[in-house]
Amino acid sequence: MRDTPMDPVNDNDEALILISQLVNGCNRPCGGGSMSPSIYDTAWLAMIQRHTDGKSCWLFPECFQYLLRTQLEDGGWPSYASQVDGILNTMASLLALLKHSADFQQSPRLNSVWNSEARINGAKDSLQIQLEHWNLELCDHVGFEILTPSLLTLLGQHGVTFTFPGKKLLLELNQNKLSRFDTRDFYTNSKTTTLHSMEAFIGKIDFDRVSHHKTAGAFMGSPASTAAYLMSCSTWDSDAESYLRTVITEGTGRGNGGVPCAFPTNIFEITWVTSTLLQAGFTVDSLGSYNIKILAGVLESELKNTKGVVGFDADDTAKAILTLNLLGIQMSAEAMISTFESRTHFKTYPGERTPSFSANCNVLNALLHASEPSCYSAQIWKTATFVCKSFMRSTIKDKWNISSQYSILVLAQALRKLLVLWDQEILPNPPETLLKEDVPVVLIQILNRTLCRQNPDGSWGNSGSYEETAYALLTLVDASKLPWTTYLDNHVRLSIELGQNFLLRYRQNWGDASYTWVEKVSYKSSVLSKAYCIAANKAAILYPSIDCSWSSNAKSLAEFQTEKINKFTKFFSRLPLFAGEPVWRLQASIIESHLFLPRLRRIRLDIFPRKDMEEDKYLEYIPLTWTACNNSAGSLFETDLLWDMMVISMLNYQADEFMETIAGIENTTTQNDVRQIIYSIYSASVKRTCSEFTTSADVTLSSGDEVPSPRSSEDLQLVEDKNHAFSGEGNPDRSILSVEITLRRFADHVLQNPWVATASTASQNELAGHLKDFLLAHVAHSADNAQFLQQQQLESHQTFSAGTAFYDWLHHTSAVNTSCPYSFAWLACRIGEGKESFPDAITKYLARDLAVHLAAMCRMYNDYGSIARDRAEGNLNSVDFSEFAGNGARHENSCEASNGSKSWEEENLEMKKKSLIELAEYERSCVLATKERLVPLVSERVADIFNVFINVTDLYGQIYVARDIASRMR
DSSP states (O other), X not given: OOSSOOOHHXXXXXXXXHHHHHHHHXXXXXXXXXXXXXXXXXXXXXXXXXXXXXXXXXXXXXXXXXXXXXXXXXXXXXXXXXXXXXXXXXXXXXXXXHHHHHHGGGOHHHHHHXXXXXXXXHHHHHHHHHHHTOOGGGOOXXXXXXXXXXXXXXXXXXXXXXXXXXXXXXXXXXXXXXXXXXXXGGGSSOOOGGGGGGGGGTTTSOGGGOGGGXXXXXXXXXXXXXXXXXXXXXXXXXXXXXXXXXXXXXXXXXXXXXXOSSSOOHHHHHHHHHHHHHHHTOOHHHHOHHHHHHHHHHHHHHHHHTTXXXXXXXXXXXXXXXXXXXXXXOOOOHHHHHHHBOSSSBOSSTTOSSOOHHHHHHHHHHHHTSSSGXXXXXXXXXXXXXXXXXXXXXXXXXXXXXXXXXXXXXXXXXXXXXXXXXXXXXXXXXXXTIIIIIHHHHHHHHHHHHHHTOOTTSOBTTTTBHHHHXXXXXXXXXXXXXXXXXXXXXXXXXXXXXXXHHHHHTGGXXXXXXSOEESSSEXXXXXXXXXXXXXXXXXXXXXXXXXXXXXXXXXXXXXXXXXXXXHHHHHHHTSGGGTTOOHHHHHHXXXXXXXXXXXXXXXXXXSSOOOSBOOOGGGGTHHHHHHHHHHHTTSOSOHHHHHHHHHHHXXXXXXXXXXXXXXXXXXXXXXXXXXXXXXXHHHHHSOTTSSOOOXXXXXXXXXXXXXXXXXXXXXXXXXXXXXXXXXXXXXXXXSHHHHHHHHHHHHHHHHOOTTGGGSOHHHHHHHHHHHHHHHHHHHHHHHHHHHHHHHHHHHOOSOBOSSOOHHHHIIIIITGGGSHHHHHHHHHHHTTTTSOXXXXXXXXXXXXXXXXXXXXXXXHHHHHHTHHHHHHHTOOOGGGBHHHHHHHHHTHHHHHTSOSSSOHHHHHHHHHHHXXXXXXXXXXXXXXXXXXXXXXXXXXXXXXXXHHHHHHHHHHHHHHHHOOOOXXXX
């Protein structure tokens, strides 16, 4: 039951009022806007002085008073939603304080009134702390790389300087940005987005030569830029003064001194609000046809006056075109394409340092809603590829909206429309794999991640944001009722109802926006917040009636067997790791994993051949182990990382199969040949920039073995000659030459991954060492298997008597060939992005220890589940060591006294298995203890990702306890 009665008329009334407010804003001579006040821009207005009759006065004292009122107890100014907000607000406000303090030196009374010295010192201390903790790599606010260096320079002119860790990187970004344009462009008739940030060019340009760029007294609607102009030009500009006075009185501050980052913002609000309402299901009639006609006329005139490019950027232009297309007024996108199209995507504006994800989604949406979208098929497929690859490559963050849910929403809207047009054969010839592999995976991940991140009260966002909740509800509508989401429809419906109930409970607060939008600093908009909430409620009402009829084209992208989904759900629900997992989330993970399978099958024979092997039934388990653990943890892995780990898992299974089926591997000669190959590969892989490097402990070699140098062409010829002599035995595809080719191919995949290549030389060398140990451990295990088999034939018993303690064999051979230590090292390199995942001696030691315990635990679980297969194939298993024989002997008498339901051998084996599980649980306790020490010492991302890795490794052990999924030789 809903907490508040739902009256559809209220939705229409609120939408009508909102549209009417937009029309009213258009009718005001000065325009309108709902952007929240910006301390940054207010500070620039507070610095303007007017000089008349030999005297000077502060033009806007109310702006200075606003700064004094908003200064925090720590001396800084608010960080609305990001670090750079507080930094820019505090920088500009400190500069204003310094200017006012210098002017008031002649009047100690005025200085004492606002306690200038204490305020300035507090601001300096706060700014120093903020700069020291500033993570520039996470910052993508527009223009920060030119604004902050300029403010540092201006503060330096007042004797205030700052040193901080990110300063060098900031200046590098500044030079990179400035190299993209010439300051002389300010003096031409061409308008660029830098006109919006002219305060960054004080002292660098002649402001007397830029006045021709004014529009209604403003420079691209920027109060700060206009203030900088008025402060710097030699002749007073009354038009600029008039604009700034209008911003103070007509902006959201309404005369209290606070001004927004941009004013007016009519076009922005018209396009975002109107398109959002129309896409949610409102009609022209329900929005008021007369008012809609007025807004459409405004947009048409704007596109005409600006020659098809609105607001000098692709984002506003795309939204204007989309809005008119949704209204049935078809607009050409040629100007947008010719101005902003690049080789791989659409630029938001010329000279852009990084592309905008959401802007490209909006461009794609606009093109898809054209009257003949096939005319733009090249641009559509290009942009769709870009946004899909961007989504899969990294966690989404955008320069125009802080909430990742907003970017996910516009992506879901675009991809659903793309799928519909392709399904209707309106958009032919998509790029290979885009629609067959990428789009289904992206859409299911959008759905899963949105569902997983809903709060218990039905909201989304850290503080139950109404606007973010609206984003999420609209996302669920567009990412569901697809051919591959039918199993989740019931949960999606419940999730939408829960979210809608949350919104309806607080309907009167829909205009209480969050700081999600980004200008120079973050801002909020009551108009946008209300529009998204109204749209979300409307979409939720219409959700049950959404047409979900798809042709065979779309259905063929993902075909599921109900029986298989139910089977996997039942099996994984019984495993300890997922005992409390909601069924819907487990099924969502199963569906997601199934969508990775075609891609995995396509590459399954790229490196390792599979001959004389039974079906690789583990293949369909691999994607599920990663999707299930990732979704259970909150979807921490980006898609590409998830995929890379699936591939590594598959290759590890295949490497195990390959090494066991090398022809003659039971022979000492062949074992030494393979060892030589492994050492040769390792030697060629180690980076020579290190004078010395100690790798992980080597698996013991036979006496006389030496580490060879990398093979020369003569060496390879000798190998080939040996191959001809050898090929008569066994399978020629497992000959020495083919072994070397295959293992080199495997090593290249592991060690030459582009992300791994960004890791430090030491980390790459350590990975190479772990890979060497992994392969050598397989050889050692094969030697042990051969010895054990021979012993069984001679002595007819099941205890391995090679003089090796179980503990030593486990940690030096058996655990190493689980692939866990090398995979752990590979992941550390993969996610480092040029930095060390484990940066010091303590974290490196603990990480290594954790991997060792994890590998031992996994090996013992694996052996527990594969006893039958190992005995059938003659392989050595943990329970075959003499230490386990003692367990059975101690219980022999009790077994003989039992009721005879089990033989002594069966009872003995049960006791061995019980001991093995107990040791595995001991290793688990070591894993947990080490993890507890390690987690506080590494970054949150590293801790989260390796927690998923640990769970996946644990999951494989639990799977083997329940079911042996490895392939057997035929």
